[in-house]
Amino acid sequence: MSLARRKPEDSAEGCRVLEQADRLRALATPNLHLRESLARSAEAWNARATLLDRLETSFNERAAENLQAQPRRRRRDSRNG
Numbered sequence: 001m002s003l004a005r006r007k008p009e010d011s012a013e014g015c016r017v018l019e020q021a022d023r024l025r026a027l028a029t030p031n032l033h034l035r036e037s038l039a040r041s042a043e044a045w046n047a048r049a050t051l052l053d054r055l056e057t058s059f060n061e062r063a064a065e066n067l068q069a070q071p072r073r074r075r076r077d078s079r080n081g
Contacts, residue, residue, distance in 0.1 A: 011052065012048075012050075012056065015048045015052065016045070016049045019043075019046045022041045022042035026039050026042065
């Protein structure tokens with residue numbers, strides 16, 4: 001799936017936008033039950049954003065490590081072949 005077609009909930013930034021929207025809606029509603037539900041939803045979006053940030057960081061670190069390891073692998077392979 002291309003980044004242009006990514007759903008908001010599939011990125012940390014999108015989750016934070018959804019979190020902020022829920023927080024604003026919670027502030028605007030007079031209904032206590034709905035306000036609490038929206039606050040819980042906002043917390044869930046925040047937790048998802050944090051998770052996606054950690055996953056992206058981990059992925060980027062592994063990708064960088066793999067790029068650094070590739071030239072060494074090529075040198076070893078050329079000596080053996």
